[in-house]
């Protein structure tokens with residue numbers, strides 16, 4: 062549990078002690094650098110934050126958490142017992158936080174709303190292209206000396222209709238890239254975004270999106286309204302041979318329904334950077350263990366499924382921005398200011 066205490070003169074009068082959960086070496090590197098000169102003291106814990114690990118934050122002023130930390134009411138109640146007054150999320154999504162409980166406990170919750178939409182958008186398009194041109198299969202084949210093209214037939218992405226569910230920062234960034242490919246863009250959102258319209262995106266009802274899109278990409282947050290947005294009903298309405306991509310949050314897709322759609326051939330390509338039960342799997346090296354999640358294991362058996370482990374955000378630019386904005390959020394709280402990133 063290394064501690065980073067910047068040695069230079071503190072630029073701010075109020076110094077925060079921050080318990081940073083779910084940390085990897087890259088978190089320590091980027092957050093440590095961003096904290097230099099602030100006077101804040103960061104203590105890094107590899108453990109996920111949950112009710113059992115919350116006591117590790119006793120005596121700290123703030124907690125810094127990530128996407129698979131459990132910030133439900135029980136964890137927050139335990140945190141609030143002993144000092145921390147600030148929850149600084151180093152993520153845009155906040156579906157893992159019980160905001161009502163935080164409010165009633167007097168805890169301020171801040172996030173990093175827009176660190177690099179481009180990082181997620183580019184990974185989304187990478188999944189589309191890799192699945193379309195079957196790069197994951199070609200890579201393995203060529204290394205084995207198999208240069209046959211059988212089974213690798215793709216399609217011209219630029220000649221297809223792409224449906225974006227959620228046209229906020231990431232959805233619009235995806236639209237911008239795909240406009241360059243020449244795709245027809247349709248979208249569904251509870252609010253229309255002029256930037257998306259300016260890129261030529263046509264807003265349609267959700268059912269029409271399911272029916273018209275050759276490629277569907279999910280960019281809405283996980284909320285009670287979007288939980289299992291892609292269920293067996295939605296899949297039944299999709300085109301046969303649809304490509305489905307999810308780089309948002311796993312529970313937007315009902316995994317059982319997706320597996321059924323893959324078995325019937327309704328879904329011809331599935332690209333996931335997120336998975337509804339990823340909390341026990343992602344960000345860890347499990348190569349020496351037997352994966353206990355049967356649905357995840359089933360997904361891995363399909364040749365037309367490509368899964369990455371929540372890495373869409375993982376670029377140098379995004380990590381620098383996350384670290385910078387997280388520390389700025391903490392400093393604003395310490396100085397009694399609003400950062401504008403409060404939830």
Ligand code: NAD
Pocket residue numbers: 153154155174175178181226227228229230231232249250251252254280281282283284286287308309310334335371372373374375
């Ligand atoms: P954003 O807030 O800019 O955009 C989200 C959009 O979804 C908004 O336009 C909103 O109106 C829309 N929306 C809300 N409810 C909806 C509904 N019921 N149906 C359709 N649209 C709805 O957020 P963003 O920065 O574009 O991020 C989108 C999501 O991407 C985040 O919520 C997060 O879960 C996910 N994300 C994933 C990664 C990753 O590494 N895989 C990284 C960052 C963000």
